[in-house]
Amino acid sequence: MKCDIITIGDELLIGQVVDTNSAAMAQMLARIGVDVHEKITIGDTREQIVSTLRSVSAEADLVLLTGGLGPTRDDITKSTLAEYWHDNLVRDEASYRNVERFLAERHLEMNALNERQAWVPSRAEVLPNACGSAPGMWYEQDGVVYVSMPGVPHEMSRMMQQEVLPRIVSRLVTQRIVHRTLVLAGIPESRLALVLSAWEDQLPANMKLAYLPDAGVLRLRLTAKGSKDEPVEEAAEAQLAKLRPLLESYLLGEDVQRLEEIVGLHLLAHHAMLATAESCTGGNVARRITSVPGSSRYFAGSVVAYSNRVKTEVLHVSPETLEMHGAVSRETVLEMAAGVRQLLQTGYAVAISGIAGPDGGTPDKPVGTVWIAAASPEDIVARCFHFPPDLDRQSIVERASNEALRMLLGVMPQH
Amino acid sequence: MKCDIITIGDELLIGQVVDTNSAAMAQMLARIGVDVHEKITIGDTREQIVSTLRSVSAEADLVLLTGGLGPTRDDITKSTLAEYWHDNLVRDEASYRNVERFLAERHLEMNALNERQAWVPSRAEVLPNACGSAPGMWYEQDGVVYVSMPGVPHEMSRMMQQEVLPRIVSRLVTQRIVHRTLVLAGIPESRLALVLSAWEDQLPANMKLAYLPDAGVLRLRLTAKGSKDEPVEEAAEAQLAKLRPLLESYLLGEDVQRLEEIVGLHLLAHHAMLATAESCTGGNVARRITSVPGSSRYFAGSVVAYSNRVKTEVLHVSPETLEMHGAVSRETVLEMAAGVRQLLQTGYAVAISGIAGPDGGTPDKPVGTVWIAAASPEDIVARCFHFPPDLDRQSIVERASNEALRMLLGVMPQH
Numbered sequence: 001m002k003c004d005i006i007t008i009g010d011e012l013l014i015g016q017v018v019d020t021n022s023a024a025m026a027q028m029l030a031r032i033g034v035d036v037h038e039k040i041t042i043g044d045t046r047e048q049i050v051s052t053l054r055s056v057s058a059e060a061d062l063v064l065l066t067g068g069l070g071p072t073r074d075d076i077t078k079s080t081l082a083e084y085w086h087d088n089l090v091r092d093e094a095s096y097r098n099v100e101r102f103l104a105e106r107h108l109e110m111n112a113l114n115e116r117q118a119w120v121p122s123r124a125e126v127l128p129n130a131c132g133s134a135p136g137m138w139y140e141q142d143g144v145v146y147v148s149m150p151g152v153p154h155e156m157s158r159m160m161q162q163e164v165l166p167r168i169v170s171r172l173v174t175q176r177i178v179h180r181t182l183v184l185a186g187i188p189e190s191r192l193a194l195v196l197s198a199w200e201d202q203l204p205a206n207m208k209l210a211y212l213p214d215a216g217v218l219r220l221r222l223t224a225k226g227s228k229d230e231p232v233e234e235a236a237e238a239q240l241a242k243l244r245p246l247l248e249s250y251l252l253g254e255d256v257q258r259l260e261e262i263v264g265l266h267l268l269a270h271h272a273m274l275a276t277a278e279s280c281t282g283g284n285v286a287r288r289i290t291s292v293p294g295s296s297r298y299f300a301g302s303v304v305a306y307s308n309r310v311k312t313e314v315l316h317v318s319p320e321t322l323e324m325h326g327a328v329s330r331e332t333v334l335e336m337a338a339g340v341r342q343l344l345q346t347g348y349a350v351a352i353s354g355i356a357g358p359d360g361g362t363p364d365k366p367v368g369t370v371w372i373a374a375a376s377p378e379d380i381v382a383r384c385f386h387f388p389p390d391l392d393r394q395s396i397v398e399r400a401s402n403e404a405l406r407m408l409l410g411v412m413p414q415h
Numbered sequence: 416m417k418c419d420i421i422t423i424g425d426e427l428l429i430g431q432v433v434d435t436n437s438a439a440m441a442q443m444l445a446r447i448g449v450d451v452h453e454k455i456t457i458g459d460t461r462e463q464i465v466s467t468l469r470s471v472s473a474e475a476d477l478v479l480l481t482g483g484l485g486p487t488r489d490d491i492t493k494s495t496l497a498e499y500w501h502d503n504l505v506r507d508e509a510s511y512r513n514v515e516r517f518l519a520e521r522h523l524e525m526n527a528l529n530e531r532q533a534w535v536p537s538r539a540e541v542l543p544n545a546c547g548s549a550p551g552m553w554y555e556q557d558g559v560v561y562v563s564m565p566g567v568p569h570e571m572s573r574m575m576q577q578e579v580l581p582r583i584v585s586r587l588v589t590q591r592i593v594h595r596t597l598v599l600a601g602i603p604e605s606r607l608a609l610v611l612s613a614w615e616d617q618l619p620a621n622m623k624l625a626y627l628p629d630a631g632v633l634r635l636r637l638t639a640k641g642s643k644d645e646p647v648e649e650a651a652e653a654q655l656a657k658l659r660p661l662l663e664s665y666l667l668g669e670d671v672q673r674l675e676e677i678v679g680l681h682l683l684a685h686h687a688m689l690a691t692a693e694s695c696t697g698g699n700v701a702r703r704i705t706s707v708p709g710s711s712r713y714f715a716g717s718v719v720a721y722s723n724r725v726k727t728e729v730l731h732v733s734p735e736t737l738e739m740h741g742a743v744s745r746e747t748v749l750e751m752a753a754g755v756r757q758l759l760q761t762g763y764a765v766a767i768s769g770i771a772g773p774d775g776g777t778p779d780k781p782v783g784t785v786w787i788a789a790a791s792p793e794d795i796v797a798r799c800f801h802f803p804p805d806l807d808r809q810s811i812v813e814r815a816s817n818e819a820l821r822m823l824l825g826v827m828p829q830h
Binding site: 012035048179188214223276281282286300302306307 | 440526594
């Protein structure tokens with residue numbers, strides 16, 4: 001089955017909004033064994049929507065569209081689709097009641113623009129929108145299935161899960177695709193590729209390995225394909241069993257996407273609590289840890305000590321340390337980690353202080369210099385990182401956050 | 416000029432990595448007046464790269480590609496491009512020295528895979544990579560310009576700025592595009608659309624308004640186009656002068672993308688410092704504020720009080736308050752805001768406590784219930800938000816963060 005995704009919106013084309021929808025949709029589709037063949041982003045113009053539909057329908061079996069279903073006049077997806085399908089719009093009563101309910105909950109009145117949202121092409125199977133006012137549409141024409149969904153990420157996400165995926169599974173899927181992911185750190189991509197060369201050579205034709213380096217962490221993704229009744233999972237696992245010994249201690253975790261999930265699993269296993277003391281990362285490590293549901297079971301909190309005053313008064317870093325060694329130093333992060341562990345009464349702590357730029361660098365400590373300390377009940381270690389000065393602020397914060405999470409894993413038992 | 420972007424990588428197609436490159440490139444292109452016509456994401460297969468190049472070259476004048484230039488065997492963009500252009504690969508000495516330098520800085524040795532990175536199609540104009548080992552390529556063939564860049568975001572970004580944009584401006588650009596953005600809150604999209612209907616009707620044909628709602632904040636984007644010597648900026652500003660009076664107090668800022676930038680500008684103007692006390696947002700407000708360069712001039716820090724112990728011991732919320740009213744209550748966030756203001760000695764503070772889910776909700780306080788307090792030197796206010804229970808954890812955190820920043824603006828003079 002060939003599946004294409006079309007995301008519609010001028011804001012995506014000019015880069016004002018990053019398209020997260022197509023990645024979220026692709027992840028959900030991967031889980032039910034549907035491979036996305038192509039993703040296309042186009043603007044809110046009738047001509048472009050029609051010409052893109054024409055070109056993808058020649059090859060695709062399933063076309064998922066998001067965006068352009070809102071009430072304002074730049075939203076033209078629905079009327080363009082009706083025209084493309086040679087269909088006319090009719091008012092759908094269930095959708096009308098949903099718009100009424102949606103507006104009532106928000107203490108808003110119905111107007112002509114909202115009312116238009118309840119109109120759908122006459123032959124469409126209407127997909128209810130549980131969190132918004134624009135209904136989705138499932139449409140079959142000339143052997144191609146079209147699904148049109150709202151562009152608001154959580155509305156699309158809910159509609160995919162509740163309405164679209166079940167229909168795809170029961171009506172369209174015949175193939176199985178299995179993705180397995182290994183998370184590594186500490187070995188460069190090109191060196192690992194040489195180590196794995198012989199193993200890659202012997203992979204069967206229905207499997208493929210990809211290297212995904214990102215801010216100091218390397219993910220390996222093994223993809224295996226087969227028909228619905230082949231033992232694809234087992235075959236992939238058999239290959240991984242041969243792969244694991246080659247990865248030695250570089251392997252941090254499997255089938256989790258993110259370091260913060262691995263850290264969380266370890267803390268849970270050790271019944272331990274964590275605190276963070278952050279300067280240059282500005283709360284990013286805390287945000288990543290708390291983005292995992294259930295993190296309150298192992299995360300006490302954080303002190304974001306952006307000013308030196310907070311470092312001394314709240315974390316009890318000694319003014320002499322700051323004076324003699326500076327805020328970006330081994331001594332300061334060791335005292336920050338010890339201070340936050342003491343203050344928040346946790347077993348584990350991590351502290352980060354550095355220069356994320358673009359300003360604030362000195363010849364001695366250029367932009368990209370970051371000190372990190374990690375503390376366990378038994379141990380405390382500190383390390384200096386020199387991230388390439390050509391990285392931007394956000395990249396330095398992300399890399400420092402990754403290294404902080406890795407150092408935490410390093411002071412935990414079994415690592 | 417028609418510009419297409421092609422991003423290449425299986426990790427993008429299966430949604431393992433969100434494609435931020437195409438948005439970043441589109442933003443940079445918009446600034447020099449280049450409109451992106453279409454963005455296409457495809458996998459790392461020779462057939463797909465070739466067929467996509469064939470189909471876009473029929474219409475596009477400029478094709479920007481990212482990805483697939485790494486050293487491992489899943490990276491096939493360069494060899495496929497050479498084949499598509501009927502060219503052969505030759506070793507580029509400057510690129511070879513750059514690979515040597517890159518590896519030496521990282522204390523790595525050259526191997527056969529790295530060495531391959533210095534080979535480029537013989538007729539390509541080589542674009543040096545200032546932060547990585549893979550060179551970029553500028554290639555002109557049959558009236559179409561192709562630019563191939565690495566997929567690593569900061570490598571692509573630097574190469575765009577230093578090598579690609581200057582060449583586009585001097586060799587290709589003839590048109591001007593101006594984007595102006597207004598940030599609003601407090602009015603629903605459909606109501607505003609009715610208010611602006613007459614103004615939209617009188618817009619000249621070269622201008623277009625788009626509505627971009629996102630987590631409680633609404634951005635309006637006016638796009639104006641013209642030739643290089645038309646007064647496009649002035650014409651757009653003349654339209655905005657008519658628009659502003661219609662927006663009343665809903666208008667929060669202009670030509671900034673993000674609420675945290677607006678908050679930062681106000682704090683700077685008032686020579687004031689800010690602190691945050693965060694429970695359910697887990698440091699996200701601090702992270703957003705510190706993502707703005709120079710934020711150390713107005714941001715002291717944050718206490719992420721995930722556990723109740725931290726609320727009482729560090730922020731001095733009284734145990735009786737927690738006992739009587741609960742952690743998610745008016746009384747608690749008022750004490751959190753007062754506590755963090757006192758602790759970090761700032762004029763302004765914001766405190767957030769709520770239930771981000773998926774667990775932790777009660778009939779009384781379901782998932783999505785969030786209390787927020789904002790304090791200025793003169794005033795302190797608290798408000799309860801009930802975000803729709805169908806939102807996911809991340810969406811609730813983002814909405815609560817937006818509301819916290821808006822409430823901060825509300826307690827500042829002039830708002």
